[in-house]
Amino acid sequence: MKSGPRAQDVAALAQVSQSAVSRAFTPGASVSEETRRKVLAAAQRLGYRPNAMARSLITRQSRIVALVMSYLENQFYPLVVQLLSQRLQKEGYHVLMFIAEMDEAADGVLADILQYQVDGIVLASAMLSPTLAHSCAEVGVPVVQFNRVSDLGGLARHATSSVSSDNAGGGRMVAEYLLAHGYRRPAFLAGLEDSSTSLERERGFTEALAESKREVISREAGHYSFDGAQAAVRRMFAGPDAPDAIFAANDHMAIAALDVLRQELGLRVPAQVAVIGFDDVPQAAWGAYRLTTVRQSVSSMVDATVGLLLEQMRGEIRARDVVVPCVLVERDTVHR
Amino acid sequence: MKSGPRAQDVAALAQVSQSAVSRAFTPGASVSEETRRKVLAAAQRLGYRPNAMARSLITRQSRIVALVMSYLENQFYPLVVQLLSQRLQKEGYHVLMFIAEMDEAADGVLADILQYQVDGIVLASAMLSPTLAHSCAEVGVPVVQFNRVSDLGGLARHATSSVSSDNAGGGRMVAEYLLAHGYRRPAFLAGLEDSSTSLERERGFTEALAESKREVISREAGHYSFDGAQAAVRRMFAGPDAPDAIFAANDHMAIAALDVLRQELGLRVPAQVAVIGFDDVPQAAWGAYRLTTVRQSVSSMVDATVGLLLEQMRGEIRARDVVVPCVLVERDTVHR
Numbered sequence: 001m002k003s004g005p006r007a008q009d010v011a012a013l014a015q016v017s018q019s020a021v022s023r024a025f026t027p028g029a030s031v032s033e034e035t036r037r038k039v040l041a042a043a044q045r046l047g048y049r050p051n052a053m054a055r056s057l058i059t060r061q062s063r064i065v066a067l068v069m070s071y072l073e074n075q076f077y078p079l080v081v082q083l084l085s086q087r088l089q090k091e092g093y094h095v096l097m098f099i100a101e102m103d104e105a106a107d108g109v110l111a112d113i114l115q116y117q118v119d120g121i122v123l124a125s126a127m128l129s130p131t132l133a134h135s136c137a138e139v140g141v142p143v144v145q146f147n148r149v150s151d152l153g154g155l156a157r158h159a160t161s162s163v164s165s166d167n168a169g170g171g172r173m174v175a176e177y178l179l180a181h182g183y184r185r186p187a188f189l190a191g192l193e194d195s196s197t198s199l200e201r202e203r204g205f206t207e208a209l210a211e212s213k214r215e216v217i218s219r220e221a222g223h224y225s226f227d228g229a230q231a232a233v234r235r236m237f238a239g240p241d242a243p244d245a246i247f248a249a250n251d252h253m254a255i256a257a258l259d260v261l262r263q264e265l266g267l268r269v270p271a272q273v274a275v276i277g278f279d280d281v282p283q284a285a286w287g288a289y290r291l292t293t294v295r296q297s298v299s300s301m302v303d304a305t306v307g308l309l310l311e312q313m314r315g316e317i318r319a320r321d322v323v324v325p326c327v328l329v330e331r332d333t334v335h336r
Numbered sequence: 337m338k339s340g341p342r343a344q345d346v347a348a349l350a351q352v353s354q355s356a357v358s359r360a361f362t363p364g365a366s367v368s369e370e371t372r373r374k375v376l377a378a379a380q381r382l383g384y385r386p387n388a389m390a391r392s393l394i395t396r397q398s399r400i401v402a403l404v405m406s407y408l409e410n411q412f413y414p415l416v417v418q419l420l421s422q423r424l425q426k427e428g429y430h431v432l433m434f435i436a437e438m439d440e441a442a443d444g445v446l447a448d449i450l451q452y453q454v455d456g457i458v459l460a461s462a463m464l465s466p467t468l469a470h471s472c473a474e475v476g477v478p479v480v481q482f483n484r485v486s487d488l489g490g491l492a493r494h495a496t497s498s499v500s501s502d503n504a505g506g507g508r509m510v511a512e513y514l515l516a517h518g519y520r521r522p523a524f525l526a527g528l529e530d531s532s533t534s535l536e537r538e539r540g541f542t543e544a545l546a547e548s549k550r551e552v553i554s555r556e557a558g559h560y561s562f563d564g565a566q567a568a569v570r571r572m573f574a575g576p577d578a579p580d581a582i583f584a585a586n587d588h589m590a591i592a593a594l595d596v597l598r599q600e601l602g603l604r605v606p607a608q609v610a611v612i613g614f615d616d617v618p619q620a621a622w623g624a625y626r627l628t629t630v631r632q633s634v635s636s637m638v639d640a641t642v643g644l645l646l647e648q649m650r651g652e653i654r655a656r657d658v659v660v661p662c663v664l665v666e667r668d669t670v671h672r
Contacts, residue, residue, distance in 0.1 A: 047474030138383030259623030287595030
């Protein structure tokens with residue numbers, strides 16, 4: 001890489017001040033569209049690259065937010081990547097991707113993340129260990145857990161926020177909806193056994209059933225994978241006590257379940273068995289599935305995440321946990 | 337953000353040399369697992385953050401690759417984000433996300449990208465303008481276009497590689513397959529009219545039909561969107577000349593077409609009309625669709641992209657265009 005021209009060369013060619021050049025390259029800085037256009041044209045002509053890194057050494061801001069993620073198989077996460085990238089981009093930040101092992105602790109990528117002097121970390125579908133949380137707290141990097149909650153104590157607690165849906169409330173809604181529509185032998189198709197999403201959805205579901213003197217008659221884990229969910233559904237129907245309704249801990253597994261029920265087991269949905277999911281991914285609305293589900297508002301969750309990051313970067317607030325309400329979406333996989 | 341401890345503090349606590357600390361934080365550097373563990377433990381204890389940015393000013397390497405992308409609605413792109421991030425991470429690089437307007441030129445994010453002193457740029461589902469290509473060539477940043485090809489001349493040509501599937505060959509395969517299975521009234525469901533993917537797939541398709549004295553009897557554009565594809569299919573069947581087979585320029589549109597054909601128009605697939613897509617996204621294999629399609633090997637395409645970037649970063653080769661072969665996947669939406 002050759003060493004490039006300087007800001008004053010750009011200013012001279014564009015016939016603007018050096019400060020205008022600097023402002024043209026600073027996200028959010030005040031500069032007229034015309035000036036910005038002149039500066040960019042001159043910069044492109046000269047091959048000038050404003051040096052965000054040199055600036056970051058002075059301002060201690062990299063304008064980078066690390067996103068740690070373990071798998072995008074679930075269609076919920078591509079939406080998160082896109083919306084989070086778009087929203088942060090508007091604020092002058094960009095998302096740097098770190099891929100962790102599926103739902104394992106993100107500690108493996110920690111050294112790597114800190115090297116980039118990131119201004120914040122978002123953990124989605126990856127676990128936050130107390131060690132990692134503590135390290136981030138010590139160096140003053142705010143962390144937001146997205147769609148996951150961990151038990152943390154002490155210093156770690158101060159630097160770690162979380163954004164999640166009302167998972168228990170959603171699970172409760174599902175139980176009440178199934179009972180109101182006459183289902184009496186509900187099954188729960190669990191996700192990853194140690195994920196807060198699956199645990200909380202199950203807790204709300206079974207608590208609401210218990211209040212009506214009902215219980216889950218079958219419970220199998222699909223580990224949030226397509227194949228895992230299909231195997232779990234086969235197990236549910238192998239015994240004598242087949243369920244009349246399945247609550248899957250996410251849509252990805254609910255869709256997998258529908259394929260097994262209809263195509264392998266020859267069952268009619270919802271006439272013989274109901275299926276209900278969680279997330280409301282775009283595929284849930286596809287004509288071949290028309291899945292009844294609980295909608296998590298990705299957009300509200302992303303807004304909350306960006307808000308928390310910005311507040312914590314400015315040092316204005318302490319970490320906190322935001323719970324976004326969810327809503328049941330009626331489609332065609334539960335009798336109405 | 338408070339200023340942190342220095343490398344020598346970490347070395348002292350870990351009882352290793354300062355050079356060992358440096359190596360423990362350098363991707364690919366030689367250091368024993370035990371030393372690395374000691375260094376990381378000490379670094380975490382002290383809150384030490386190795387400063388990749390300060391180093392990038394010396395080495396002129398940021399270890400960041402920009403990924404410019406416009407939409408993830410098509411399930412092909414989440415796979416690209418995940419595989420590209422994973423493969424680059426193994427090489428010590430990370431992906432910084434830039435979201436551009438859908439299939440528009442990526443020039444709008446250029447100033448933004450160059451601020452981060454990126455080591456390379458991958459453009460996926462975003463167009464490369466000659467201006468942008470020229471700017472990148474001037475500053476010596478290699479660019480790889482992923483799944484898109486642009487006509488470029490002069491200097492721009494030297495810094496710009498591309499990786500794509502054999503789109504024309506795939507389109508040709510589809511025509512031959514449909515003719516061999518008795519279909520005589522094929523339609524083409526186009527994507528974005530100025531995207532090289534849709535143009536090349538259509539070219540191969542119509543050329544192979546012409547060689548057998550056949551032609552497309554209906555052509556509508558779905559612009560690579562779900563709703564756009566559904567409207568296009570309705571138009572195809574509104575007139576007197578209904579097709580007996582639809583080749584959709586990608587799977588996302590083929591799935592949208594299947595829903596309209598079966599649920600709105602009450603047609604049986606493949607008995608009354610065949611549908612064939614392009615990509616082989618995971619959803620194409622789902623039981624409710626079982627879509628016959630042309631598989632693009634995302635994994636081979638990502639490998640080629642990373643290979644080109646690394647070669648060009650080392651200044652070893654000139655830019656070039658890599659074309660990855662594709663293969664027809666027989667499922668249940670075309671009569672066999």
